[in-house]
Amino acid sequence: MAVKIEGGVTAPKGFTASGVHCGIRRNRTKRDLALILSDRPASAAAVYTQNLVKGAPLTVTKNHLENGTARAVIVNSGIANTCAADGIEKAEAMCRLTAEALGIDQNDVLVASTGVIGPSIVLEPIEKGIPALVAQLSKDGGENAAEAIMTTDTVKKEFAYAVTLGGVECVLGGIAKGSGMIAPNMATMLCFLTTDAAIDSRLLDEALHEVVGDTFNMMSVDGDTSTNDNVMLLANGAAGNRPITEKDADYTAFVEALHALCADLCRRLAKDGEGATKLLEIKVHGAKTVSDARLIARSVNRSSLLKAAMFGADANWGRVLCAIGYAGAEVDVTGVQVTFISKAGRVCVCEKGAGIPFDEDIAKTVLTEEDIIIDIVLSDGDAEAVAYGCDLTYDYVKINGDYRT
């Protein structure tokens, strides 16, 4: 049973982090360079964007992860290092400079960038910033790292969970950034996860892919998939648990804790979506297959009409049904039940695929809350899925309509 605790990437034993302003961004008060370090080699896994346009740092990180281990992660915000001719070379240089400063193997450094697509990244500020970054590495540095990776984010995203594995308390922590799935012409969602649990790198990779499929891949602010989306997970074994080498109870408990951590980060990311005023959780039950459940949850989560209705606290169930209908999933639309749920209460608006009478005032009260669950019960099977999203607001249009002007 995973328990939420304070902190982020530095909550697990053996991890330190830091974040500084090195000058990639003009705003001197905004940190723009982050470093996460494990005091020993860590099993490492990563999941990358499925966009055909990929940031150069992803390619370099992929190469450095071939041996399944890593020590450090260097991240900048401001420039995405994507669609630039010298991208790979610059990303490798970021790893080399970091490795030299830390006295570790360049191949043990992972790299990520977020920011504007197109411009080639300038190494000078990074080179100047790295000594300070290394000097400031500490157990308290996680928050600065979380701030350094932010772009249009309005709040830091960091969470941590404790879970007992083989009688030993292990900790998982994470930080993330991202506001639009692409923030204003930025290449966006980045997440860095750490744990002091000992786990075989093959199982670590499997666990990460399983959890990302249920969490980050089910999140949408505006349906766009960034060129730099990337989730990294380092496990350094500092907790001293008996290493997880098979899919036993410990593995299950680890995955459960990882899922709780990633779900929290997704909720925070979605709720901080560009211009968003509400967090939407689309919960689908009774689907024929998990794939059908995900198609439906994603389709409802992507409907601009429904997102705008949620902004207006309008219990517009017709839009939910419609999005289910064009989801491309195998579903009996005459067996659909839809309920809106928030801490103010719950109101069922649709049964057997048709509207039922409901109290508009209660519906308004339920939907005026910040955290809304759209609960969809199908009659096709017992598969489930959850999608994380937000409402569509004037500010989304404002932010994305004149970002560069």
Next chain:
Amino acid sequence: MAVKIEGGVTAPKGFTASGVHCGIRRNRTKRDLALILSDRPASAAAVYTQNLVKGAPLTVTKNHLENGTARAVIVNSGIANTCAADGIEKAEAMCRLTAEALGIDQNDVLVASTGVIGPSIVLEPIEKGIPALVAQLSKDGGENAAEAIMTTDTVKKEFAYAVTLGGVECVLGGIAKGSGMIAPNMATMLCFLTTDAAIDSRLLDEALHEVVGDTFNMMSVDGDTSTNDNVMLLANGAAGNRPITEKDADYTAFVEALHALCADLCRRLAKDGEGATKLLEIKVHGAKTVSDARLIARSVNRSSLLKAAMFGADANWGRVLCAIGYAGAEVDVTGVQVTFISKAGRVCVCEKGAGIPFDEDIAKTVLTEEDIIIDIVLSDGDAEAVAYGCDLTYDYVKINGDYRT
């Protein structure tokens, strides 16, 4: 060679139409019931929404079209007759009442409804309205019919084209409505096409499907697919051309005219999209296959980020490239060229998949126009596609955020 002429559904010989206010809508100044009549049996074809949730009128129209002929189309706005238990029965009743008033076979009447999803439709006002509707049938009635089918539309959509087939001048005309792909919980896009050309009903069906695939199916206001989307085409042969019975030059000329007519209606529909201030035409060239070209055009056309950027006249090419990258098409992203075009000029912003220097002021001038072409040249083949869309604005959110309040 098709030539644009005045008028809409009544421009072709042998067609009359009318539109009245019968009382389905409270607003007495808004016509809400339309009728289109051919003075002789017409070959008829239709294309229906792919949404699994389908309006009852579609089912009835489908049945009545099994013999490939029709005489009349009855349409109401205000209530979609969708997700209501008595839908089929009511839709059949609308056909029966119309057939009785016209003295024709109920099976020769097609039916469509647009409006709120859920409530069951009331027959009384329709029954009361039909006599006036029949009495007012005329060659000038097309405009009233175009008005009667409008919901949140701000402008009427009607166009007509003349084309010479076998030495005889034939006319094609059409009216359409739709503002969101679903307007505020409405079931939306309807299009009624007429022609006095004589053409075999099987070929008519083939021509309609071919053209709809290139036009209406490539149009998006907000990516939502309505439960009532429906395009109908009646061909009554009143022009006296030698009937088109094979895929000869006449068939090709007919398809070309039909395409021009439908493309005009799509442009008008997209430009009148909810809250829209701009028409966007996404033109894709050099794709490997037509399917790839359509995937890419649709993906770019659906990007909320790009749509918001167009609202802000922001030449944000990164968003175009990103949407190409996640389109799911087979494409070499290092061979992409992007150019923004309007009557104010053209500005190329991306070549070989990377940004190129361009004059921001010129770009601003180009994108400040109302009609924007986003021209995408790929290096993968010679397949092409065009998508029709609009920008994303504050008003879209306003219209859809509090429609029912």
